[in-house]
Amino acid sequence: MNGISPELVRHVALLSRLELSEGETCRFGDDLANILDYVAKLNELDTSSIPPTSHSFKMSNVFREDVVQPSLTNPEALANAPDAENDCFKVPAVIQEL
Amino acid sequence: MPRYEPVIGFEVHVELCTNTKIFCGCSTRFGAPPNTQVCPVCLGMPGVLPVVNRKAVEFAIRTAIALNCGITKYTTFDRKNYYYPDLPKNYQISQNYASLGTSGWVDIDVNGTVKRVRINNVHLEEDAGKLLHPEIPGANYSLVDLNRAGTPLVEIVSEPDLGTADEALAYMNTLKNLLEYIEVSDCKMQEGRLRFEVNISLRESGAAKLGTKVEIKNLNSMKTALKCIGHETRRQTALLERGEKVFQETRLWDEAASVTRAMRSKEVAHDYRYFPDPDLVEIHITDEWQEQVRAHLPELPDAKRQRFIAEYDLPEYDARLLTASKTVATYYERAAAAHNNPKAISNWMMTEVLRELRERDIEPDDFPLKPEGLAAIVEMIDDARISGKIAKDVFAKAAQSGRDPGEIVNAEGLLQVTDTGEIEKWVDEAIAENPDMVAKVKAGQTKTFQALVGQIMKKSRGKANPALVNELLKSRIP
Numbered sequence: 122m123n124g125i126s127p128e129l130v131r132h133v134a135l136l137s138r139l140e141l142s143e144g145e146t147c148r149f150g151d152d153l154a155n156i157l158d159y160v161a162k163l164n165e166l167d168t169s170s171i172p173p174t175s176h177s178f179k180m181s182n183v184f185r186e187d188v189v190q191p192s193l194t195n196p197e198a199l200a201n202a203p204d205a206e207n208d209c210f211k212v213p214a215v216i217q218e219l
Numbered sequence: 220m221p222r223y224e225p226v227i228g229f230e231v232h233v234e235l236c237t238n239t240k241i242f243c244g245c246s247t248r249f250g251a252p253p254n255t256q257v258c259p260v261c262l263g264m265p266g267v268l269p270v271v272n273r274k275a276v277e278f279a280i281r282t283a284i285a286l287n288c289g290i291t292k293y294t295t296f297d298r299k300n301y302y303y304p305d306l307p308k309n310y311q312i313s314q315n316y317a318s319l320g321t322s323g324w325v326d327i328d329v330n331g332t333v334k335r336v337r338i339n340n341v342h343l344e345e346d347a348g349k350l351l352h353p354e355i356p357g358a359n360y361s362l363v364d365l366n367r368a369g370t371p372l373v374e375i376v377s378e379p380d381l382g383t384a385d386e387a388l389a390y391m392n393t394l395k396n397l398l399e400y401i402e403v404s405d406c407k408m409q410e411g412r413l414r415f416e417v418n419i420s421l422r423e424s425g426a427a428k429l430g431t432k433v434e435i436k437n438l439n440s441m442k443t444a445l446k447c448i449g450h451e452t453r454r455q456t457a458l459l460e461r462g463e464k465v466f467q468e469t470r471l472w473d474e475a476a477s478v479t480r481a482m483r484s485k486e487v488a489h490d491y492r493y494f495p496d497p498d499l500v501e502i503h504i505t506d507e508w509q510e511q512v513r514a515h516l517p518e519l520p521d522a523k524r525q526r527f528i529a530e531y532d533l534p535e536y537d538a539r540l541l542t543a544s545k546t547v548a549t550y551y552e553r554a555a556a557a558h559n560n561p562k563a564i565s566n567w568m569m570t571e572v573l574r575e576l577r578e579r580d581i582e583p584d585d586f587p588l589k590p591e592g593l594a595a596i597v598e599m600i601d602d603a604r605i606s607g608k609i610a611k612d613v614f615a616k617a618a619q620s621g622r623d624p625g626e627i628v629n630a631e632g633l634l635q636v637t638d639t640g641e642i643e644k645w646v647d648e649a650i651a652e653n654p655d656m657v658a659k660v661k662a663g664q665t666k667t668f669q670a671l672v673g674q675i676m677k678k679s680r681g682k683a684n685p686a687l688v689n690e691l692l693k694s695r696i697p
Contacts, residue, residue: 186274190239210363
C-alpha cells in the first residue's frame with residue numbers, strides 16, 4: 122500500500138486551495154492511498170511496446186482561421202462575477218503574493 | 220578578473236500579431252476598454268472548447284525556423300496548473316511535453332565578435348489577463364481585465380549561454396530584430412508585446428560547474444533586464460563572498476526600489492502538474508507545411524546582408540550595420556532606389572542617420588528626413604551642386620524640420636560656386652591677406668596650403684567647389 126504522509130496531503134490541499142482539518146487530513150491520506158493502489162493495478166500490464174496516448178481517438182489539425190468573431194459585451198462578461206468594479210472583475214488583493 | 224562570473228539565460232515571451240486570440244475569435248487589439256474582448260472560451264466558462272488559431276501555429280513555425288530549430292512533427296498542448304486571478308481557467312494552456320521547435324541557435328554580434336547562443340525550445344502558449352491594483356491606500360482587492368487572456372504567445376527559451384550584460388543586450392536586440400523581420404510580432408515593449416524573464420547564476424570565473432540558478436520575472440524592457448542582471452549579480456556575489464548560499468527561487472523585479480525581491484515560497488511552489496490537454500488534439504506539422512512556411516518566410520537578416528553586399532556592392536561592415544534592424548534596412552533601400560550611389564548613401568546612413576536615430580531614440584519611420592530626402596542630398600553632392608560641408612548643414616536642417624533638402628539649398632542660396640571667375644576673386648583676396656602663409660607654402664609646407672584652402676572656403680561661406688579652389692591656388696603659388 123502507498124503511504125501518503127500528512128505533509129503530502131497538506132501540499133495537495135494547498136495546490137487545490139482546500140482547507141482541511143486534522144481529521145480530514147488523516148482521512149484523505151488513507152483515501153488517496155487507496156485510490157493510488159487501485160490505479161496501480163494498471164502497472165501489472167506490460168505497456169513497453171505501446172506509445173503513451175493522451176486522447177482516445179486519433180485526430181489532428183483542428184484549426185480555426187484568424188478571423189475576429191463578436192465578443193461578449195462588458196455587462197454580459199461580468200454578469201456572473203461575484204463582484205465587479207470599473208468594468209473589471211473584483212477579486213481579493215493579490216499584490217502581496219505577486 | 221572578478222572572482223565570480225554570471226551565467227545568464229533568457230525566456231522571452233512574444234505576443235504574436237494575429238487578429239484573434241489563440242483559442243477563440245476574440246480580437247487581440249491593444250487598448251480596448253476592459254473586458255470587452257472576451258468570450259466564454261477565454262473567460263474559462265465551464266463546458267467550452269478551445270480551437271487553435273492556424274495563423275498562431277504558422278507564426279510559431281516561422282519563429283522556430285528563423286531560430287534554426289528542429290520542428291516537432293507531432294506537437295501537443297498541455298495544461299500548466301496554478302491558481303492566480305489573471306488566469307480564469309486555473310490552468311494555462313502551454314506546451315511542455317512536445318514543444319513546437321527544439322534545439323536551435325541564433326548568432327549575436329557582441330561589439331564586433333559573433334557568438335552563437337543555443338535555443339532550447341520555442342513553444343506556443345496563451346497569455347494571461349491583466350491585474351490592476353487600485354491606488355487607494357490599504358485597498359484589499361484587485362481588479363481583473365481579461366482582454367489579454369488568450370492572446371497567442373511564443374516563448375523562446377535559451378540555454379544559459381550568456382556571460383555579460385553586453386551579451387544579454389545583444390541577444391535581446393537580435394531577437395527583437397529577428398521577430399520584426401519575420402513579421403510575427405510588432406515587439407512594442409511599451410505595450411508588453413515583448414517581455415523578458417532572466418535566469419542567472421554565478422560560478423567561479425572560468426569554472427565549468429554552474430551555481431544555483433535564480434529566475435527573475437516581470438521584466439518589460441531591455442533596460443530593466445540589464446538593471447536586473449546587474450543587481451542580481453551583485454546580490455549573489457555578496458552572498459557567496461559572505462560564505463552564504465544562493466537559494467533556487469523565483470524573484471520579482473521591483474522597479475521603484477531597483478532591486479529583486481523573493482516571492483513567498485508557498486505561492487510559487489513549482490508544482491504545475493502538467494498534463495496533456497484533453498480538449499486539444501495534436502498538431503501534425505507535415506514536411507509540406509513546413510516547406511510552405513519556409514518558402515513564404517520574409518527575407519532574414521543574413522540573407523539581406525548577403526544581398527546588400529552583392530546588389531549594392533557594400534563592404535561586409537556596412538551591410539551588417541544596415542541590416543541589423545529591418546526598419547533601418549528598409550530606409551536604406553528606399554534611399555538607394557532614389558539615387559544610384561549606394562556606398563555614399565550607406566556612409567550617410569552609418570554616420571549621420573543612425574546617430575540621429577540613436578540620440579533621439581526614435582525609429583526610422585519617425586525620422587523627419589525621408590529616405591528620398593537623404594538620396595537628394597547625396598545626389599546634390601554627386602552633381603557638385605553642394606559641397607560635403609554644406610550637405611552636413613542641409614542634413615541637420617532637414618533632419619530637424621523634415622523640409623525638402625533641395626528646397627533648403629535653393630531658399631538659402633547654398634548652391635556650390637563653380638564659376639572660376641568668382642573663385643579666383645576669393646583666391647586672390649586670401650593670397651593678398653596672408654603673405655606669411657603664402658611664404659610657407661612656397662617653402663613647401665603642405666599643411667599651410669590646406670589652411671589657405673580653408674581661408675578661401677571660409678570667404679565663400681563653404682560654397683566654393685573645393686577641387687577648383689585647390690587647382691586655382693596651386694596655379695597661383697607655383
